[in-house]
Amino acid sequence: MEDSPLWKLPVELRLNIYEYVLHTTTISVCQDRRPSRVFAFIEDPDCQDHTLSAGGGSLQLLRVCKQINSEAAPLFYACNQFQVVGGNPNSDLSYGPEMILSTLHAFVAKIGPTNTKALSDVCFFIAPVGVENMDPREIEETKATLVEIFRRLHTIQIQRPYWRLKASMNCCMYPADWSTYDEDDLPILYEPAIDLKQPQASLMLAIADFESVRDSKGLCSVDVKTFTDFFRDLSEKMGRPPPLTGEG
Secondary structure (H helix, E strand, C coil): CCCCHHHHCCHHHHHHHHHHHHCCCCEEEEECCCCCCEEEEEEECCEEEEEEECCHHHHHHHHCCHHHHHHHHHHHHHCCEEEEECCCCCCCHHHCHHHHHHHHHHHHHHHHHHHHHHCCEEEEEECCCCHHHCCHHHHHHHHHHHHHHHHHHHHHHHHCCCCEEEEEECEEECECCHHHCCCCCCCEEECCEEECCCHHHHHHHHHHHHHHHHHHHCECHHHHHHHHHHHHHHHHHHHCCCCCCCCC
């Protein structure tokens, strides 16, 4: 291996080669059944019901030799987006802030401090938020849970400014003209992404995006208003300071 032409290249070119090999699609990270254990996967592009091992065959590069591993391993974490998968915050308490944060903590513990610092793009997926089917109490509970998630992740963003953190969630949007809607057709899933450096500003952008989606896709105006009102109130709550200890 010492005689390989690879080592005659400048390190910058070697890093470009490694990045080309290691770059893949978004990698999802989930918590295993056992606490503090995680597994990573990517969706199979040929079949959405199946998943593939994260990185696939590209990770064989890291097994060639120790020097390649030391140079290339951090690049795998730097050049890919990692999506920490949560669930509907209103459906199960285990899918609230504690579940999302415990999955993140288990993930960074597994990959180690060097690779953790190499992470650049981390997304937290909260799926799905269907407020059009919730009663007022459920909507308020969901808002409170999301505000808590955003605030905790915003704190992580402050602690790790070299990470680009986002939170995203699926919202089901239905066409305005139900006469042309086939029961076998799925509703349009709109996925707003909230930049956790500026969560309040991102929520306002999400409202504008909802309105543009309505205009371009012919969506039901009542459903769109339900979501825009939900995100507008969420933005206002994010702008308020959290209650002091002992306050309600």
